[in-house]
Amino acid sequence: MAQTFRSRRRQEPEPVRIDLNGVFASTIGAASGIREGELGTLRPRLAAAIETLQSERAQGLHPFLDLPQDRDALGEMLSLVQQLREDVDHLVVLGIGGSARGARALAAALDGAPRRKHRDAPELIVADNIDPASFARLLDELDLSRTVFSVVSKSGETSETMAQFLIVRERLLRELGAMDYVKHILVTTDADAGSLRQIVNDEGFPSTAFPGGVSGRFSALSSVHLLPVALLGIDVEEILDGAAAMDERCRERDPEKNPAALLAGVRYLLDVLHGVPTAVLMPYCDRLAPLADWWCQLWAESLGKRVERDGGRLSIGQTPVRAIGAADQHSQMQLYLDGPADKVVTFVRVADAGVQLEIPRSYPDLEDVAYLGGHGLGDLLVMEQRAMELALNKRGRPTIAIEMPHLTPFTIGQLVYLMEVETTLVAALFGIDPFNQPAVEEGKRLTFGLAGKPGYEDERGEIERWLAAKLPERVV
Template sequence: MALTLDYTNMFLPGAVTDADWAESAGRFRGAHAAVMGKHGRGELGFLDLPADAALLAQTTQFAAAARGKWTDVVVLGIGGSALGPIALRTALRPFAWNAIPDAARGGQPRLHVLDNVDPDTILATMEALPLERTLFLVISKSGGTAETMAQYLLVRGALDARFGARAVEHLVFVTDPEKGSLRPIARAQNVAALDIPANVGGRFSVLAPVGLLPAALIGIDVAALLAGAEDMRRRCVEADGELGANPAGAFAVLQWLAHARHGRGIHVLMPYADPLRDFAAWFVQLWAESLGKIQPDGTSVGPTPVPALGATDQHSQVQLFMEGPADKTVTFLAVAGREGRGPIPALHGDVPDLAYLGGHTLGALLDIERRATAGALAARGRPNMTLTVDAVDPWHVGGLIMLLELATAYAGELYGVNAFDQPGVELGKRFTYGMMGRPGFDAARAEFEGLPQSDPRRRV
């Protein structure tokens, strides 16, 4: 079992140089030491999640008790509370999991993730669900996220109307162990509740019950997921600042060098595997919300992450990657060992455009297309690297999660920003609270109302 990062194609004319790499070794040792120092002070709880036996027990015991009771599980959440569960479902359950007949799912429930407050989606989902066999996971560390709490209130109203006092049997909260609005409700009304450790931020929480509980409820081996994450954590930490032995460090440094030294600040993550397609969306939040910041001197910094999918986006975005502005890096996610899957029949031998495909496989075609795209980009001077996993299984997915989370922590140090806050989203939240009438936000409402309003002369 292995995860490997091949960054040969990052070293191209006009991109990262050997001198860049050599000079960055000392800077990375400082970044690694800073991350380890924060962890030692108890600030980076995501690094402790793989070995947290108590949290794992919370998850597996609840999932075991719930087995066979529910046909549908619904996650109410947004951002890190939703993207992780979606990525795990797509990667580690069969394709179109929710559409598979019940018997073929082996009695495991469907998993729905309501990651927005669009009334069309929410109301249609509620109308289609068999409420008597549905469990709702309300995921919010603070218990104050407007979107998730609005979802909860709508769902709670429907459950109360249908089941009365038994409504709480259809709910489980995933929230802070002590703080926030959900924990007191859980205690007062005997709602099941699992913990998000206080030192684990939302976008770093997929290996907490945020991601583990939905995964366990649909039959994913969450112990193996954590084991893979722990292996990667140990691999990176034990490298002790040696850049060439640390895949998370290499990823972070190469992306930072390509941006800071060579102006390539758009970072594409492009899985060549449908099961990993939603990891690109998860990565976008992780990279963007963590690194797009204002430095203490007032300078705005941060890369722009972009999701893509191979081979689908060879027929759309790759044209831009090849011949558009030279401001991008591309990281391919590859899966080894699938070359024998999906034999292509040798038919229409008299049609050259079809005949050459016969005798090959879909797996080989997809992998060849990835290699061809990487080579074509390199030939045009467009830097790229390839992260390969031996299989899409819980162990390797856990390792991939830890690699990208730890790379984000390193990149925060390299960019000189705090990778674990999100001040840029707070003003919009305050305006929302003010306009919705939340107590304590009158000043935010007044500030919003003092902004320029829509001008009829500037509408068409």
């Protein structure tokens, strides 16, 4: 398959390009702009980070990096997809965080099918929360006999996902009976651990393995997310082809030629030397909104860490913020322009949206309207993005512009892989582990305490004392 791709893609490569002009002092001034020398000084560290990452990868330490090439199981997955396409109207992913966002991001970016009419593929629904109102409404609307629930939990113990699973399992048992309910649940979990694996073994649910050694938020290019995406009729091999093409660029040892390293270096310098603790990702494209949500998790959970340094504790991590152009120009841009100079705005621009809607020249004599006539709606969107980029730069505020020639599986694959490698390299510069999330454990323990899980009586006591100590006069 890689062979097919290579011959095809070499003729029409469509690389994603990253414009870094907007972060340099020569463009935006010395107050927040990066000086060439700063990047030069960082260069050896960046080169070492690339080297370490790739040599650890060669030792099998970072299997997420090899997902674009890892196509052995693809054939089996695609035949499962073929069967699902015949049997189901809805695939509902029950998962949260890294078990949900990759599929949603890829599907939203690439699903060209209309929402309702003339739809010949099943619909994908990602249920990544336990709000009882929305979950009850969802279950009421589905024809369960034409629905498969894909339960995704790496640990097999995620409380939200397990709660959803328990509710769905009972509903399927009741409505479809003990013979059939098993066929309507597909489980993805770690190969050999967790209660969910035991349940699968006992009851015989169809199951697939969560890829070994891949953290949830770095699993977007694995079958966990590609299966539901393939179900929509999206060419997942092209996604992997795009990721593989970006992988080639990100293996480049010279940081100046490696897009992930350059991006990592630039954002690291902005954070550490230029007082920019906030990273905005602002696609000018509705379909990329869920991809921005996926990135917000990737960035926040991988880089938001507390480390021991020189005998003290240091908290690091830029805050990721999602904005959508042009809509958020009328919401956030006032703050980005006039508020504190603490943000780098990364635009994602789609050069050709694939659809042209020409604005008609209906009122040639009304000057506040006439200038719009004859432009394409997509051209107007690109003009607005350019205008915002310049407006920010003029105020000395750093911007990055990622240009997607089109929104295709091939370009999306590049973007996802780029962001994963960039995040990993930023972690290397900070000397932190991007793959763990130690802080969330405490919240889990406290929830266990409140829910009465045996062994968490201390946590229950702690939370009850804290609730009792709240001063009523501070509740207004």
